[in-house]
Amino acid sequence: MNALSIHDWKAHCFAVGDAANCFSAARAFQVHETAGAFATIRMALNASSPVESAWSSN
Numbered sequence: 001m002n003a004l005s006i007h008d009w010k011a012h013c014f015a016v017g018d019a020a021n022c023f024s025a026a027r028a029f030q031v032h033e034t035a036g037a038f039a040t041i042r043m044a045l046n047a048s049s050p051v052e053s054a055w056s057s058n
Contacts, residue, residue, distance in 0.1 A: 021046070 021043045029036030 025036060025039040025043050028039035
């Protein structure tokens with residue numbers, strides 16, 4: 001993010017959280033196929049909630 005000259009902390013936190021969710025879903029797939037599927041669904045559902053609430057507050 002620094003290399004791209006992005007200095008907004010909200011963007012940094014969003015990127016870190018997104019990467020953490022991706023790594024945890026990938027690890028869940030390594031453990032079991034069903035665990036990976038549910039981790040991916042959780043990640044997708046979790047990602048849609050903050051965006052909707054941020055848009056509705058404006």
